[in-house]
Amino acid sequence: MKAEFESMNNLPATTTDGRTVELFANVGSIVDVENAVTRGAEGIGLFRSEFLYMENTKFPTEQEQYDAYKKAIETMKHPVIIRTLDIGGDKELSYYKFDEEENPFLGWRAIRISLDLKDVFKTQLRAILRASAYGDIRIMYPMIISVDEFMAANAILQECKEELRRDNIPFNDSIQTGVMIETPAAVLCAEDLAKVVDFFSIGTNDLTQYLLAVDRGNQKIARLYNSFHPAVLRAIRTVIQAGHKYDKLVGMCGEFASDEKAVPILLGMGLNEFSMAASEIASTRYQIRHLNYEHCQALADEICKKSTIAEVREMLEK
Numbered sequence: 001m002k003a004e005f006e007s008m009n010n011l012p013a014t015t016t017d018g019r020t021v022e023l024f025a026n027v028g029s030i031v032d033v034e035n036a037v038t039r040g041a042e043g044i045g046l047f048r049s050e051f052l053y054m055e056n057t058k059f060p061t062e063q064e065q066y067d068a069y070k071k072a073i074e075t076m077k078h079p080v081i082i083r084t085l086d087i088g089g090d091k092e093l094s095y096y097k098f099d100e101e102e103n104p105f106l107g108w109r110a111i112r113i114s115l116d117l118k119d120v121f122k123t124q125l126r127a128i129l130r131a132s133a134y135g136d137i138r139i140m141y142p143m144i145i146s147v148d149e150f151m152a153a154n155a156i157l158q159e160c161k162e163e164l165r166r167d168n169i170p171f172n173d174s175i176q177t178g179v180m181i182e183t184p185a186a187v188l189c190a191e192d193l194a195k196v197v198d199f200f201s202i203g204t205n206d207l208t209q210y211l212l213a214v215d216r217g218n219q220k221i222a223r224l225y226n227s228f229h230p231a232v233l234r235a236i237r238t239v240i241q242a243g244h245k246y247d248k249l250v251g252m253c254g255e256f257a258s259d260e261k262a263v264p265i266l267l268g269m270g271l272n273e274f275s276m277a278a279s280e281i282a283s284t285r286y287q288i289r290h291l292n293y294e295h296c297q298a299l300a301d302e303i304c305k306k307s308t309i310a311e312v313r314e315m316l317e318k
């Protein structure tokens, strides 16, 4: 089966009735990018930049980050979506002391840290901008809860652009900026966000945790952590519809995007880009190439009407 999957590496992820979606990879290092290329990824949907910070003994310099991002785009040669620093929650840095927090997942993390530590954020944005001179690099902000945060982040990006322009350093002035949709607030504000962003990427790992109020790392309540919960499915549909209303592409970089049972539903909802561990790409491509988009649309419509997890599960079994 594996050989059959991989024989399709160079074929597009097109359904039997002609709907094509993009299959991107989630990566955390350059080695991962090389692996993604080998495994037929059509782009990088999530470059987890926090690894550059976590594997270091100090905040990585602009040059160090620039080298990494440039290598990533030169290796991939297709879109690379770099998520800005997503630290906090359960991810710490050995060289930076975080205050003790009662609820770290509801605390100082991701874009909140970037907006507070402006110098650290600017160093990263300048590095990404400089690397954008070499290909289609896009910026994605994590853990966004409001349009205000997106605007604040983009205002800092604008400052970085002006500095680079003044110093005659090349960059892509029309670099795309998007947001991860991983909080309930972002879902409820999806239409407002869709008006101002270039793209969405749904982070179902966190979105499931925050929508269901279930700690994603707590084994005791692991049985409650379920992305097939009607609330999560409806949230995903809301986000896709909001994005499409304003002609924005909607991707997903949470684990759900490569869940064999979820793929037909997500396809039917109109998801444009599926980003996953490189090892999942071949089997997902194979699956999509055997699915019918119209049938998937009908399935997605039906499944969003279900009011219990049991009914959703029953329908998926069928």
Ligand code: PEP
Binding pocket: 046, 086, 182, 202, 203, 204, 205, 206, 207, 253, 254, 255
């Ligand atoms: C997510 O939350 O779905 C996601 C992709 O980000 P992470 O798992 O790194 O929090």
Ligand code: MG
Binding pocket: 182, 203, 205, 206
């Ligand atoms: Mg997340």
